[in-house]
Amino acid sequence: MGRLNFSLVLGIFLSVALISTGAAQTDKTPRGGTLKMIYQEPTHLNMAIVSGTPTGVPGLQIFAGLVQFDEQFQPRPYLAKKWEISPDGKTYTFHLEEGATFHDGKPITSEDVAFSLETVKANHPFGVAMFRAIEKVDTSKPHTVVFRLQHPYPAFMAATHPLLLPIIPKHIYGGPEIRKNPANQKPVGSGPFKFVEWKRGQHIILERNDKFFRKGKPYLDRIILEFIPDSNARTVAIETGATHLIPFSYIPGDDALRLAKLPQFGMTQKGYEAIGARTWFAINLRKPPLNDKRVRKAIAHVLDREFLAKEIFLGFGKAATAPFHHAGPFYHGQLPQYDFNVNKANQLLDEAGFKRKTDGTRFSLNIDWIPNPVYQSVCEYTREQLKKVGINAVLRASPDFPGWASKISAWDFDLNFDSVFDYPDPVIGIERMYISKNIKNLIWTNTMGYNNPEVDRLFAEAQVEQNFAKRKSLYHKGQEILMDELPLIWVQEGGFFTIHNKEFDGIPMDVWGVLNPLDTVYWRKGKTG
Amino acid sequence: MYSGSFGRYILQRFLQAIPVVIGVVILNFTLLHLAPGDPAMVFVGESGGATEEILKAVRKDFGLDQSLAEQLWIYGKKVLTGDLGFSYFQGKPVLELILEKIPATVLLILTAIFLAVTFGVLTGVIVAQHPTSLGSSLITILSLFGFAMPVFWLGIMLILAFSLYVPIFPGHGIMTVGLGGGLWEIAKDILHHLVLPACTLAIIYIAQYSRLSRASMLEVIGSDYVRTARAKGLSERVVIYKHALRNAILPILTVFGIQIGHLLAGAVLVETVFTWPGMGRLMFDGILRRDYPLIMGVLIFSSVLVIVANLFTDLLYGVLDPRIRRR
Numbered sequence: 133m134g135r136l137n138f139s140l141v142l143g144i145f146l147s148v149a150l151i152s153t154g155a156a157q158t159d160k161t162p163r164g165g166t167l168k169m170i171y172q173e174p175t176h177l178n179m180a181i182v183s184g185t186p187t188g189v190p191g192l193q194i195f196a197g198l199v200q201f202d203e204q205f206q207p208r209p210y211l212a213k214k215w216e217i218s219p220d221g222k223t224y225t226f227h228l229e230e231g232a233t234f235h236d237g238k239p240i241t242s243e244d245v246a247f248s249l250e251t252v253k254a255n256h257p258f259g260v261a262m263f264r265a266i267e268k269v270d271t272s273k274p275h276t277v278v279f280r281l282q283h284p285y286p287a288f289m290a291a292t293h294p295l296l297l298p299i300i301p302k303h304i305y306g307g308p309e310i311r312k313n314p315a316n317q318k319p320v321g322s323g324p325f326k327f328v329e330w331k332r333g334q335h336i337i338l339e340r341n342d343k344f345f346r347k348g349k350p351y352l353d354r355i356i357l358e359f360i361p362d363s364n365a366r367t368v369a370i371e372t373g374a375t376h377l378i379p380f381s382y383i384p385g386d387d388a389l390r391l392a393k394l395p396q397f398g399m400t401q402k403g404y405e406a407i408g409a410r411t412w413f414a415i416n417l418r419k420p421p422l423n424d425k426r427v428r429k430a431i432a433h434v435l436d437r438e439f440l441a442k443e444i445f446l447g448f449g450k451a452a453t454a455p456f457h458h459a460g461p462f463y464h465g466q467l468p469q470y471d472f473n474v475n476k477a478n479q480l481l482d483e484a485g486f487k488r489k490t491d492g493t494r495f496s497l498n499i500d501w502i503p504n505p506v507y508q509s510v511c512e513y514t515r516e517q518l519k520k521v522g523i524n525a526v527l528r529a530s531p532d533f534p535g536w537a538s539k540i541s542a543w544d545f546d547l548n549f550d551s552v553f554d555y556p557d558p559v560i561g562i563e564r565m566y567i568s569k570n571i572k573n574l575i576w577t578n579t580m581g582y583n584n585p586e587v588d589r590l591f592a593e594a595q596v597e598q599n600f601a602k603r604k605s606l607y608h609k610g611q612e613i614l615m616d617e618l619p620l621i622w623v624q625e626g627g628f629f630t631i632h633n634k635e636f637d638g639i640p641m642d643v644w645g646v647l648n649p650l651d652t653v654y655w656r657k658g659k660t661g
Numbered sequence: 662m663y664s665g666s667f668g669r670y671i672l673q674r675f676l677q678a679i680p681v682v683i684g685v686v687i688l689n690f691t692l693l694h695l696a697p698g699d700p701a702m703v704f705v706g707e708s709g710g711a712t713e714e715i716l717k718a719v720r721k722d723f724g725l726d727q728s729l730a731e732q733l734w735i736y737g738k739k740v741l742t743g744d745l746g747f748s749y750f751q752g753k754p755v756l757e758l759i760l761e762k763i764p765a766t767v768l769l770i771l772t773a774i775f776l777a778v779t780f781g782v783l784t785g786v787i788v789a790q791h792p793t794s795l796g797s798s799l800i801t802i803l804s805l806f807g808f809a810m811p812v813f814w815l816g817i818m819l820i821l822a823f824s825l826y827v828p829i830f831p832g833h834g835i836m837t838v839g840l841g842g843g844l845w846e847i848a849k850d851i852l853h854h855l856v857l858p859a860c861t862l863a864i865i866y867i868a869q870y871s872r873l874s875r876a877s878m879l880e881v882i883g884s885d886y887v888r889t890a891r892a893k894g895l896s897e898r899v900v901i902y903k904h905a906l907r908n909a910i911l912p913i914l915t916v917f918g919i920q921i922g923h924l925l926a927g928a929v930l931v932e933t934v935f936t937w938p939g940m941g942r943l944m945f946d947g948i949l950r951r952d953y954p955l956i957m958g959v960l961i962f963s964s965v966l967v968i969v970a971n972l973f974t975d976l977l978y979g980v981l982d983p984r985i986r987r988r
Binding site: 174182259358539572573 | 696697698699700702703704705706707708709710711712713715716718719722750751752753758761762813817820821824825828831832833834835838839933934935936938942943945946949950951
């Protein structure tokens, strides 16, 4: 018995010793080094009040969030080490990492989580959509936060990624006017890197947070995010090794294809699935003849999406086949397609009563596009295609973003080529385009004026449906209707790429990709052991 | 110095500048606001969307909820007190931003002017002395080439040549980010970064000064007093550089005054291509984001700079030509 006890104690002792030393010694990942990145300069660094990626890329290094997601859109621990969802889907309980602190040393508590949620709900462009179902946040325990919902709301989990719900310290951001808080320029978070310096028009410097709650991480000492407005200069910067990582296709596609052939660079289109970027023609349904479904279908038939994907988008991304992004969990892959068929388009226009006039034309329409040279090429191609079926398209270039946005917000368009993100749940990024209560004088809403009570019903039911299969089925029915009615003509999906110098590795490849803390990134030439 | 009091002359020139600055304010303010869309839309774009409530709050924060006349009146009053407003997107007073960026632009422009005037005038003088030589033809062709090249294209070509293919100069920024070391190390690093942008900006003007000084020198070299100087037995060097050039330089000086405005415009492009953190880049960022106070601030500052440069040029005339002093 005594021998047994001794063996047991010795075994436990050795196991504990191995586990504890293993934690420190099994991670042979090299440490140290400075990662230089290039991306757009943000307006400020408070992700709780904007959803833009320029704020997100540095912001995600500074602010932690409750969970991250894997390659199948499934949540994994971050600031929340575990969580439970009640069987009725109305209570979400998150258990926070004890000992986690903000960069100023103050502990992160459930109060900070509740404050962050309230801030996002009141100020973030998707705040209401993401958190309208929250009835109460229970913060009675400092490291347990309980969200009580009015009704089941399965989109909630997707909205707890730090890009959408960054945990911000209440003692820093709790002032009266959050948009004017000085900490928006000098943020304090709890992420793997601390804010050091922001020289406007030049760079942001972040340094390793030695007290990051994920022990042993991050591997890098510093991240420097530089702002280079000229695309050629950006290409030269990565080619010469002056920078190491460029996300979100921030160099021209043809340069990226050339660099990708060189041994020192890696390029991937992975990591943009949660963003779900897509381009489309929005159609103003208030205006005849575009209010006729047959006309919209005819326009869809004259667009050779495969040609556009290959020649204009240079093979980045793929032709769109459904109203939802193909990588998203609710994509419908069995929808009938509008194949490239000019004869069919002519036939549909004839059926709709728009016969060719003596000059060969049927009618005229305008094409607008969000200012971007690639999108302009798409619109020029579309004009020529429409000419083949007797539609006289007039291109209306906008001098800049506000010029374009003012036209679209005022519903002053016929066809509008635009780029929008789906985000990981249809409640966040997709339904805003189709539900009738979101017909608004604002860009990236239902500016088309699409109003179908059945689609409204399906989206509303899917919003509260807990059963994944049933929810998926509701969204599939919605996509079938949308595909038939075509309030939008979906053109291209994805297309973002990340290019990096292979001296650096460990870049996140889950559905959020570079919109993650870069605590796994390491420099191959760093110190090991 | 001048026939009237020097102080009165300066005062008169400054009084003349007031309506110019007022005109710059009113014209630019109106033109900027007449363009469709407003900065609140930029905020929406950068935020990935907005609700009606957020958009309304942003317009109120920016003062865009008032009529154009009211906005102009408020802005005009602020400018009179020396307040150029608050940048919508950079979160700082505009004057502070300009003062932060002006040293980088001054360094770039002064270096470019120095290079342009030195090399431009020198080549112009050489060409004028031997107008039919092969070297003269070569310099004329190169001048034309320099004159015809768009500044942003030249910048990109220099980056490709000297940052990528023969990597001897950095292609972006004013200094290596996070560079440690002493003042000398920093100064060396800045000079290293300065070479390409300064040369880009200078090359265009070298061509202009070269053509101008050539024409001016050809005219002066043919005049009677130069013949007299030669007849007196003075060396060719003294004739050219002491007698001829002094008179030939007046038109160059005139162009120099006018070109300060052009140089500032050129700096916008060069600073953008080279990520040089000066006033030009500030202007570029302001335009991209419709940051009205920032654009207006830079425009006012630039116009004052041009007025001062022209005044300075006028005063230099007097220094170089005694006849003007006596007028």
